Amino acid sequence: DNQAPANIKEQIETLLPKDAIVLLKKAGSLAETKNMKAYIIGGIVRDLILGSPSEDIDIVIEGDGISFAEAFANDINGTVTPHETFGTATVETENGSKLDFTTSRTEYYEKPAALPTVVRSNIKEDLFRRDFTMNAMAASLEPDSFGELIDYFNGLEDIKKKNLRVLHNLSFVEDPTRILRGIRFEARFSFRMDEETEAFLRHSAASIFALSHTRVITELKHIFQETNPAESLSRLHELGVLNKFLPGSIWSTKTSAVLSLLLKEWEQQETRPSIKEEWFFITACLYTENAETAKLLEAIAATKPQKKTARDFAVLMNDVTDDVFASEGALHEFAFHLDEDALFLVFLALLCSGEQSKARIVHAYRTKRKKLPRWVSGDDLKAAGLTPGPAFKDYLFQLEKAFLNGEITNRKEALAYIKSRM
Ligand code: CTP
Numbered sequence: 001d002n003q004a005p006a007n008i009k010e011q012i013e014t015l016l017p018k019d020a021i022v023l024l025k026k027a028g029s030l031a032e033t034k035n036m037k038a039y040i041i042g043g044i045v046r047d048l049i050l051g052s053p054s055e056d057i058d059i060v061i062e063g064d065g066i067s068f069a070e071a072f073a074n075d076i077n078g079t080v081t082p083h084e085t086f087g088t089a090t091v092e093t094e095n096g097s098k099l100d101f102t103t104s105r106t107e108y109y110e111k112p113a114a115l116p117t118v119v120r121s122n123i124k125e126d127l128f129r130r131d132f133t134m135n136a137m138a139a140s141l142e143p144d145s146f147g148e149l150i151d152y153f154n155g156l157e158d159i160k161k162k163n164l165r166v167l168h169n170l171s172f173v174e175d176p177t178r179i180l181r182g183i184r185f186e187a188r189f190s191f192r193m194d195e196e197t198e199a200f201l202r203h204s205a206a207s208i209f210a211l212s213h214t215r216v217i218t219e220l221k222h223i224f225q226e227t228n229p230a231e232s233l234s235r236l237h238e239l240g241v242l243n244k245f246l247p248g249s250i251w252s253t254k255t256s257a258v259l260s261l262l263l264k265e266w267e268q269q270e271t272r273p274s275i276k277e278e279w280f281f282i283t284a285c286l287y288t289e290n291a292e293t294a295k296l297l298e299a300i301a302a303t304k305p306q307k308k309t310a311r312d313f314a315v316l317m318n319d320v321t322d323d324v325f326a327s328e329g330a331l332h333e334f335a336f337h338l339d340e341d342a343l344f345l346v347f348l349a350l351l352c353s354g355e356q357s358k359a360r361i362v363h364a365y366r367t368k369r370k371k372l373p374r375w376v377s378g379d380d381l382k383a384a385g386l387t388p389g390p391a392f393k394d395y396l397f398q399l400e401k402a403f404l405n406g407e408i409t410n411r412k413e414a415l416a417y418i419k420s421r422m
Pocket of ligand 1: 043056175
């Protein structure tokens with residue numbers, strides 16, 4: 001048709017900070033004098049169309065991004081940091097704002113789910129390698145066409161329809177992390193995959209296994225940090241890929257109840273773990289279904305402490321008979337060396353299985369275990385006539401159990417308890 005191309009000049013000028021606009025115009029003019037072309041591209045274009053300013057400014061150069069960035073930095077008295085292996089460069093201005101430059105490029109995937117091989121190309125191919133149509137637009141920075149939208153794949157229309165759409169049928173196969181990105185974008189913008197994209201997604205499920213564990217975790221962290229974890233996990237389940245990313249995980253009435261309890265607990269008690277750990281606890285909820293799934297949690301743990309939590313959790317879920325939960329003292333006998341976070345997960349799992357009285361014991365034990373009193377010392381035992389040796393430790397442990405069971409409540413009772421046992 002003969003419609004004029006869409007233009008986002010107005011959005012650029014109203015949504016971006018003044019100094020950023022000046023920089024973009026300078027980049028466009030410099031490109032013109034060098035016979036190159038400069039565009040803003042990807043997330044920033046999407047965000048401008050959606051009416052929000054973007055933090056990250058990505059500029060693509062048809063030509064040579066690194067040498068362009070060097071010339072640009074020189075022009076504006078900024079500093080440039082080139083990343084030769086990626087063909088990119090970051091320019092920092094005198095007042096600290098940053099612009100990222102890349103050379104327009106296309107990517108080949110030698111095999112699915114691996115990192116791509118990159119070669120230089122034009123803007124159209126650069127856009128075609130991208131994940132979703134809404135992220136596959138650019139806008140010209142050239143003085144004569146400043147703000148003109150480059151939209152080969154109908155991204156603008158998809159944004160208006162709140163449509164999340166891939167550019168071609170192999171997009172998810174080539175890079176299955178895009179499935180997780182897609183879930184995140186759906187939640188962030190209230191978009192929805194179209195039917196065809198969803199079908200491509202379902203057909204790509206088999207390539208997920210080839211993704212590295214680290215890449216999955218990185219994307220999960222992004223999802224949990226910016227969306228409602230329960231909603232996103234339920235969506236992954238609905239799309240049939242949850243247990244492809246997290247083998248053995250289960251999304252059920254119980255695991256979703258465990259997750260909501262966990263999130264509620266974090267809110268109330270401000271005992272939220274560090275951001276680095278949150279993804280692990282959220283994911284762990286998907287392994288609280290039963291003793292069998294509990295054993296699989298260790299495989300998703302990424303750090304040593306997480307592995308210890310996972311192992312202890314499996315022990316508590318598997319090797320435990322009812323009498324272990326009969327009293328806090330009995331639990332101490334079994335669990336004194338077991339991880340605090342593992343106890344927490346078991347507590348949530350028990351509550352959600354309707355095992356209230358066991359859950360109560362675990363909860364009380366967790367709390368009291370943190371501050372076991374030291375009413376009686378080694379010297380007290382000596383004074384009571386005991387010879388130092390391995391038996392000392394045992395007496396002190398008996399005292400801990402008696403305290404947990406409420407049989408002793410102060411030093412006097414503790415000493416009397418020892419006497420009665422001698
Ligand atoms: N991209 C892609 N496939 C990926 C990751 C990124 O095609 N697996 C492309 C998208 O075009 C995206 C751009 O690279 O717009 C930049 O990626 P990134 O900075 O991760 O995402 P943004 O779209 O900027 O999103 P966010 O707002 O979450 O940073």
